[in-house]
Amino acid sequence: MENAQDLIERLNHSGKKLSKSHRRIAECIVTHxxxxxxxxxxxxxxxxxxxxxxxxxxxxxLGYSGYPQLQKALQELIRHRLTASQRFEMTSDMDHTQVLNKVLKADIQNIRSTLDDLDVNAFEDAIEKILSARSIYILGLRASAPVAEFFGHYLQFIFANVHVVTSGVSDIFEQLARIDQGDLLIGISFPRYTARSIEAMEFAHSKGAATIAITDGPMSPLHSTANTCLMAKSDMSSFVDSLTAPLSLINALIVALAQRRRHEVSEYFESMEKIWDQYSVYLSKSGE
Incomplete structure (x- = not known):
């Protein structure tokens, strides 16, 4: 099936090939x-x-199995440009049960699509870049910030040189000021993309650092700024970003990296377990 931009182009040139009723629909779609x-x-x-x-x-x-498939093609066309209010409209007419089914099924499909389309060579290349980096910077702004924090939290169990860069009191360029050759910036961004994420990736590249993008596809502006790109589906059902598939991809990276550093990670956790017990960080099995 053609992409959404091709659909609009075809409708623009449909002319007399369509019936009067179909032409009115086509004109409406092209214009609105x-x-x-x-x-x-x-x-x-x-x-x-x-x-x-x-x-x-x-x-x-037009070759679609039904109207929902045509509608999905149009959603693909505009999803990078949707405002929060427009995204909210996508589920505003549904009852709670419909919302539950739509959101969970969309997340399941996002994971399946990510697995089916994942470039395994890019995944392996990302692992090698992370393992060889002197310092690892993980960038995630706005809705991607919790994903970056999650990734950074677990990478710190494996590496001692992890820095999570999110929006805050310190400007992101101040946080990236020392990035240099031998370092790595992992940029995480999904629609709507933040301009600062793209600028940060370009800044890291200008400093000679390696870059990895975790984003939604080849049309993402982060794709062209990265040495390696890992793509995870993030199709949204409303104004909430669907980050289930990106988190699953990050989980896979964490587990694969821990396997490569198995001995160091095992020693680290043995040390941390003693500290956690000493300071009662976690509840004991008895709940005391």
Missing amino acids: YDKVVFMTASKLGEYVGVSESTVVRFAAA
Whole structure:
């Protein structure tokens, strides 16, 4: 199936090939695709002045199995540019049970798609870059900040040279000021991408540091700024970013890295267990 931009291009040149009713739908999509993406087939038909079944037949005529597939193609076209309010509209008409099913099924599909499409060579290359880095910087801003914190938390069990860079009192460039050749910046960003994330990756590259991007696909602006790119699906169901697949990918990186540093990690945890017991960091098995 063509991508969404190709769809708009084809609709622009459809002309007399379409029936009068289908041409009205096509013109509406080309002109108002940012609104059509939130409409059901019934609402689109009402808006254009045709029946719901005509809208469904129009989608089929374009080669889609149904209207939801056409709608998904339009969502792909605009998802990088959606405002928070527009993203919220994607689930505003659903009841709670529908929301539960849609969100969980979307997360499951994101993980499946990530696994199916993952570049194993890029995954292995990322592991080697992390293992060989003198200092590891992990960048995540706004919604990606908790993902960076999670990654950094566990990498600190494996490496002593981990720095998590998130928005805060200190400007990110101050936090990256000492990055240099031999160091590594891992940039994490998903739609809507932050300008600072791209600038930070470019800054690290200018300093001679290696760069890894964890993002959603080849159209991401981070893709071109990184030496290695790991892609995880993050299709959203609302204004909330779906970061389930990125977290699963990061979990896999952590486990693989720990295996490569098995002896050091084992010694570290033996030492930490004594400290945790001494200061009662965790509840005992008896709950005391």
